[in-house]
Amino acid sequence: MLFLISDDLNTRIGCYGDPLVQTPNIDRLAARGVLFENAACQYPLCGPSRNSMLCGLYPDTTGIHGNAQIFRDSIPERWSLPQAFRLDGYFAGRIGKMYHYNVPKSVGTNGHDDPASWELELNPAGCDRLIEEPDIFTLRKNAFGGTLSWYASPRPDAAHTDGMLADDASWVLERCAQRNDRPFFLAVGFYRPHTPYVAPKEYFDLYHLEDMPLFDNVEEDNADVPEAALLSRKKEQEQLTDDLRRQAVQAYYASTTFMDAQVGKVLDTLKRTGLDKNTIVVFTSDHGYFLGEKGLWQKQALFDKVAGVPLIIAEPGRTAGAVATAPVGLVDLYPTLTEWCGVPTQELMQGQSLVPMLRDPSATGRGYSMSMVVRNDRQAKQRYYGYSIRTQRYRLTLWDDGKRGTELYDHQNDPDEFTNLAHGDRKSDPEIAQVIRDLTQKLETERTKGMPASGKRTEYKVGNWNPMLRIDD
Structure with a gap:
């Protein structure tokens, strides 16, 4: 099992029909698996979403409605998804961000992680965390992760945290391939495109500012929207100039394509080692993201652009290049992956198994x-x-x-x-x-x-x- 997750990635990627964003590696994964067109997170914020996904429970049951928390403080007896695999004899390893991290402050640490979930924990920190923070442009002084911030780095992929994550993942996969007596559950959590949007300059150069989409007529659009729906807005993000808006979108797209390149390195290693012949691969994100639609940026809203996530599941020899249109949630991954692999679980499970959709993408499932x-x-x-x-x-x-x-x-x-x-x-x-x-x-x-x-x-x-x-x- 190879579980790949991006941070703050919406569905602006090639295989979901975006005409601008270049994601060739995620696209090729979709070509050999099932793409879930209407997948959603259960809470559009990193900590609550990830705890829900990794517990197979809704946020009201995990008790996690904010960041800087871990489910062990509220439901300590719960097996996490990787823990269930570990208890069944799998080697379980984590590289990067799976539970909540304060980004960029927690990069290079265990963040708010769950030690019982893993046998191996690798926490690289690259130039984006250790060297370049003084060079990052930000809308709010001394703030990076909680607002819009970006930097086109002169340093290569391998010097960045996500590049190091890809190299570490390759190192682990090579060793997993050397011993076939024990299955593995390897989770790789990329940090991009979470702010600060830092990526090598070559990825910024792929996107011309004049091509970046702007969303106007916000007041007219929001005239019929309840105030509660718009409370995720931040003061410094209001009244941005067109140039700043274009720069922010460009930086987000650049970070997305940079992250995609690292996904490609991991998938290449999987193929080179022969593990692609018997490894299930999952790719998703913790939630979606606004880039100026409705005058909003980032997360914590309940519109499709923010609640929706990319979700691709690929298994060798199974359905390839298919699209499942029925609505599903990240909470469904726990029962799906454990059933698919025959891994025992605890009785309480609030998600549905997507195994019927993996066998027949036209299946309707729960329906919402x-x-x-x-x-x-x-x-x-x-x-x-x-x-x-x-x-x-x-x-x-x-x-x-x-x-x-x-x-x-x-x-x-x-x-x-x-x-x-x-x-x-x-x-x-x-x-x-x-x-x-x-x-x-x-x-x-x-x-x-x-x-x-x-x-x-x-x-x-x-x-x-x-x-x-x-x-x-």
Whole structure:
């Protein structure tokens, strides 16, 4: 099992139909596997998403709604996905970021990792962390990971953290190939394109500023959107000049293509060692990402561009070059991979197995995915929750059970989510009203399923940086 994950990568990649972003290596992986067209994270923030994915449980059950936390503090008896493989006799190794890391501060460390998940942990740190930070342009002084920041580096791939990750992964795979008496679960967590967008200059040169897309008419677009849906915006990211916006998009694209090149190195090693003949490969991201759409940047929103993720699963001799269109979630990976490999698990599993879709990509599965995010009303000193359900055609989002707003988007006719059908007089249309009722019922069913047996959210620590969780400062 080779599990590859990117950080903050949306679906702006070649195999998902983007005409600009160059990702030839991810594309060739998709050509020999199944691409899940409508995959979603369960919480569009690194820590909650990764803990949910690696536990096979929704965030309300893991108790992780912010960064700088690990599920062992809330559900210590849970086996993580790699731990389940490890308990079944697999060698389990991690290179780079799998659980939450403060980027770039935690690069080169174990971050907020789970030692029980691994036998081997490698934490390289390259020039982007150790040398180049003083050269990085940032919108907020002395801040890199939490805002927009970038740098076109003069140093080669191998000097960067992600380049070192690829080399380390190749080193481990070569040794796995030398002993075929024990299967492996190798997780490789790339840091790009998470901010700061640092990559060798040659990748920046692939993208001309005048070609970078800009998203205008934001006020008109957001006129029918509840305020709660837009609270991920940051002050320094408002009113950016066109030039800065183009530079930010260029840097994100450059970082994406740089990361893709490192994926290619790992896949090349897999083939060179012969491991490609019997290794399942997974590629995904922890959540999507805004690049100026709706006037927003980065994450913590429940629109498709942020909740949606790339997901590709490839196994030798199985379905190749296929597309599964049914909605799925990262929470589904745990039951999928353990079933596929015959690995025993604990009884509680909140995701669905995607094995039927891997055998027949036209299978419909559960028919929807669910994502959530926490918001903070500082004036009222209370938190509230946004939950979103995505079917193949619609996305319904309820803020504070609808008291702070409802959104409904028809992806068949409005794939970019410009028109909120739950706004104003639109929602009184009988067909729209029925869709809202049906999806609200499905959402409530999945929310209940996503809770612990007690019916109450797992307690979590609030001693972390996530401002959406703070009500007392």
